[in-house]
Amino acid sequence: MNIRAQVSMVFHLDKCIGCHTCSVSCKNIWTDRQGAEYMWWNNVETKPGTGYPVRWEDQEKYKGGWEKKPGNGQLQLKMNGRLGMLGNIFFNPHLPSLDDYYEPWTYEYENLINAPAGDDQPTARPISLVTGHPMEIKRGPNWDDDLSGSEVYAANDPNLDGMSDDERQLMFEVERLVFFYLPRICNHCLNAGCVAACPSGAIYKRGEDGIVLVNQDVCRGWRMCITGCPYKKVYYNWSTGKSEKCILCYPRLETGQAPACFHSCVGRIRYLGVLLYDADRLDEAVGVDDAALVRAQRAIIMDPHDPAVVASAKANGVPDAMIEAAQQSPVYRFVKEWELALPLHPEFRTLPMLFYVPPMLPLQAIANDGRLDVTQDSEEAADYFGTLEKARLPMRYMARLFSAGNEEEVAAVYRKLIAVRVYRRASTIAGEPDADTRKVLAAAGLTADEAQAIFELTAKPTFDERFVVPPLAREVAIESIMDPFTHKTKAGFGFRREAKRGQ
Amino acid sequence: MADLVLFVAIPYAAVVVAVVLTLYRYANNRFSYSSLSSQLLENSVLSWASVAWHYAILLILTAHVLAALFPGLWARLLGGQVRLYVIEITGMGLALIAIIGMGLFIWRRLTNPRARAVTSTGDWVLLAVLLAQVVLGFITAFVYRWGALWYLQTAAPWLESLVRLNPDTSYVALMPWVIKLHFVGGFVTIALIPFTRLSHALTIPVSYLWRPYRLVIWNRRQAVRE
Numbered sequence: 001m002n003i004r005a006q007v008s009m010v011f012h013l014d015k016c017i018g019c020h021t022c023s024v025s026c027k028n029i030w031t032d033r034q035g036a037e038y039m040w041w042n043n044v045e046t047k048p049g050t051g052y053p054v055r056w057e058d059q060e061k062y063k064g065g066w067e068k069k070p071g072n073g074q075l076q077l078k079m080n081g082r083l084g085m086l087g088n089i090f091f092n093p094h095l096p097s098l099d100d101y102y103e104p105w106t107y108e109y110e111n112l113i114n115a116p117a118g119d120d121q122p123t124a125r126p127i128s129l130v131t132g133h134p135m136e137i138k139r140g141p142n143w144d145d146d147l148s149g150s151e152v153y154a155a156n157d158p159n160l161d162g163m164s165d166d167e168r169q170l171m172f173e174v175e176r177l178v179f180f181y182l183p184r185i186c187n188h189c190l191n192a193g194c195v196a197a198c199p200s201g202a203i204y205k206r207g208e209d210g211i212v213l214v215n216q217d218v219c220r221g222w223r224m225c226i227t228g229c230p231y232k233k234v235y236y237n238w239s240t241g242k243s244e245k246c247i248l249c250y251p252r253l254e255t256g257q258a259p260a261c262f263h264s265c266v267g268r269i270r271y272l273g274v275l276l277y278d279a280d281r282l283d284e285a286v287g288v289d290d291a292a293l294v295r296a297q298r299a300i301i302m303d304p305h306d307p308a309v310v311a312s313a314k315a316n317g318v319p320d321a322m323i324e325a326a327q328q329s330p331v332y333r334f335v336k337e338w339e340l341a342l343p344l345h346p347e348f349r350t351l352p353m354l355f356y357v358p359p360m361l362p363l364q365a366i367a368n369d370g371r372l373d374v375t376q377d378s379e380e381a382a383d384y385f386g387t388l389e390k391a392r393l394p395m396r397y398m399a400r401l402f403s404a405g406n407e408e409e410v411a412a413v414y415r416k417l418i419a420v421r422v423y424r425r426a427s428t429i430a431g432e433p434d435a436d437t438r439k440v441l442a443a444a445g446l447t448a449d450e451a452q453a454i455f456e457l458t459a460k461p462t463f464d465e466r467f468v469v470p471p472l473a474r475e476v477a478i479e480s481i482m483d484p485f486t487h488k489t490k491a492g493f494g495f496r497r498e499a500k501r502g503q
Numbered sequence: 504m505a506d507l508v509l510f511v512a513i514p515y516a517a518v519v520v521a522v523v524l525t526l527y528r529y530a531n532n533r534f535s536y537s538s539l540s541s542q543l544l545e546n547s548v549l550s551w552a553s554v555a556w557h558y559a560i561l562l563i564l565t566a567h568v569l570a571a572l573f574p575g576l577w578a579r580l581l582g583g584q585v586r587l588y589v590i591e592i593t594g595m596g597l598a599l600i601a602i603i604g605m606g607l608f609i610w611r612r613l614t615n616p617r618a619r620a621v622t623s624t625g626d627w628v629l630l631a632v633l634l635a636q637v638v639l640g641f642i643t644a645f646v647y648r649w650g651a652l653w654y655l656q657t658a659a660p661w662l663e664s665l666v667r668l669n670p671d672t673s674y675v676a677l678m679p680w681v682i683k684l685h686f687v688g689g690f691v692t693i694a695l696i697p698f699t700r701l702s703h704a705l706t707i708p709v710s711y712l713w714r715p716y717r718l719v720i721w722n723r724r725q726a727v728r729e
Contacts, residue, residue, distance in 0.1 A: 004719075082712050089708075090557040091542065091550050098543050098617070130544065131616040196716035199708035207721035220706050221537040238544055238621060241537035282717070317721060 002280040003302060003312040005322045006190070006210035006353050007248060007469055008273060009262070010334045010341045011183055012458060013359035014417075015269040018181035020044050020142065022261035022270075026185075029260050030247070035239025037104035037129045040141050041246035042261045044183045047401070048157040048171065049144045051182075053100040056232040057158040057345065063094040064230030065193050065348030066286065075286055075349060077196055079227045089199060094227045098238070102139040104129040130238070148172070148179030159400040167394055178392045180359040182401075183269070185261060186233040186246035187344065187352030188212045190277065191286050194245070197228025202243075208318065209274075209472050210353065211248045219243050230348035256471035258463075268461070273329030273468045274322055275336075275353065276302045276313055286349045290404040293346040301336050304329065321470035328468050330457060331355065338454055340413055347404035357458075358398050358410060360417050388414055412445075416454070419444035423451040509687050510661065511670040517694035524697035525705065538703040544617035548607055556604030559597040560637070566594065566651075571662050574655045581651055590651045591644070598641040605634045625699045632692055639685040647682060658686065 026042040045051045059065060063079040079085070079094055107124035115122035128135040144153030149172045160168060171178055188205075189195075192212055195203045202218035203225055205211070214225070214234070221241040225234040234245045249259035257263065262270045278300045285296040302309040304326035313323055326332065334341040334357060341355035388395065388411055395407045395414070403409035419440045426437040433441070433448060441451060457465065491499050528535060542549055570577040581587050609630050612622045644650050657674050664671040675686060696702050 086708070086711060091546075091553045093550070095542055095546065097546050131620045133616055191717065195718050199711040200706070201708075201710065201714055201718060204718040204720045207719045217533040219537070220703060220708065221540045222708065223540055223542065236540070236543045238541065240534075241539035242534075279719075 001278055001312045003276050003309055003316060004207060004279050005318045006275045006277055008275045008331045009354045010271040010331050012269045012357045013180055015267040016181040016183060017267045018044055019266050021264045021266050022183055025260040025264035035237035038101045039235040042185045043141055044181050046145055046148060046179050047182045048148055048154040048160060050153050050156050052141045053096045053232050055158055059230060063227055065350055077228060085224060089222055092223055092227055095223055102141060105135055105137060149177045159397055163396060187231055187354045190282055190351035190353060193228035193230055193350050194225035194234045197224040199224055211250050213247055214243050214245055216242050253469060254472045258467045271330040271466045273331035274326040275331055276304050276309055276326045278302055286351060290347050291406040293404045294342055294409050297343060297351055298336055325468050325470050330466060330468060340416060342402035356402060358402055358413055415444040416446055419446050420451045420454050424455050506672045506676050510672045510675055513687055514665055514690045517690035521693045521696045528697050536702055536706055539700045541618050541621050545615045548611040552604050552607035552611060555600050559601035563597050570654055571659050574659045578655055595644050598637055598644060601637045602641060605637060629695055629699045629701055636688040636692055639681060639688060643682050643685050
């Protein structure tokens, strides 16, 4: 056992209203610079939709992530082996171009004020932030926002590839139109494609908290990480010639503040907590068949109350505060205890460490003799919130997103989400769950207490229940590592090493 | 006197400048080391330009360096007439490919507004010097045939005399001016390394071939331990 800590996030998609506040706060703090204008370390996509960069999930085009070699089943980066990688270093054939993202622009606002008097209203033309020339705007980072059903965008979602025409028809029928939002940041993977692809070895995972960072002094702009990341969450700064990515706001975490995207989240959909995982079993978890990937990833997330796990974490230098946080982690509850939160596209085999609770979507009322009927011709109380069979989002589509095609894995989550709603309705209206409700709970594998706890943490958590991460140790801070007095007697304050003569 | 400047002063100065300033830049401004790729901004012309240029120039450079380092081995390699033909034709072919690649590089930066936006004065100087250098090299190979052979009696011993700190310009004093320019151009290119993006040539990441795929860095393990 080799236990490490990972700061991890859960997105409760039922609560996401698609307001893009997370994206904007992130942009204002981190990517409002020349060369970084086109980067959205945090972005929110409409699903079904093509996303940003366009069709990023299509790995036949972008070659991100890992794949099993046909012969011996060994894992290899989809883009290339080691030698092939260096062979492509002069030109990366799979690199997205700026047009796959969008060309960033501003407007010629000065013209509104400085234009000479004339017969026409002055206009503010769009100006490219790359060339400085006037440009025609063709695409933006959320160009297909809310455009489900669109032939141009939603219909080209790579996740629809496996679906029949009938199923597509159902999803895009005007009266049944369905979509939800998918906020995305760097997944801070355990088996990151970007880390493996970097020829210079500039990208690394921090041992203490699992944050994946690009060392800007070591990066040489070989741009393989951009292809290696299947989520397209490493970006190339065309101005500095270096790669950049989401840093999980570590400077904020180090001062005990939540990441900007988390803090600004209007729907309060985000939960940030610590997971303890067994680093010795990573190969095991990435080597299984597609259908078993979610289960295998769950299996290496360890019980933070297990004394053996705690001992191993301590031996690795995980601070006590992190272990305590892991024991109260909301993320652990969603991911491991309740098995409600799933990783995004586990089939890329990078072990992404951000998790999503799939959305239920509101009930669809159907006009019935002048009144809006939500029960859809059913008298069963359990049917009030819909059934899997009547789910507005097809299980096959959700399985493509969150469980590498294993529909049972997604269905199990939905059974629980439905059960919690049925249970809450019963306890609100009748005071206590009736036989029907108990049946639904049992089918979902939940107890009434669990359903109540899921409801509490879903619907009315306080900030401190959603954000359970201790202030991370700063690069030069010693307080969380050792006793300040011991440190003072050995090194004096201000040094990280012992101040020994000649060393 | 001119020969002393061209074939002694300039080479030594170039190497000293390159070594000292490269180390200085590495120590003080490591961030500046980058390929400064512009592939994100324009990649259709670049796919032809970059692959052609880099592979051709690396092979040509390897031949230059090998012949200078191991003249005996090189002479044996050229043993037969057929082999000499093959080497000469390959060399000229590669030089042509390099010229085409460099031409495309320059054309791309002149005509593509995005590529132009990230082109500095240093880039233009470097592009001009490199183009001149490969063109001179091609003329040398084409007009003054069998360079693969006479290199061993001229440039190689001159370079060796430079390395032995006993410079002897007599080996190259009688060369035509085109070839002399090519010699000097080589050292000018070396001198440009610390001032331009050419420094990326020094950071070829060969260690990628054996480093582990996962990289974990612990901050605190470097800190003072009780």
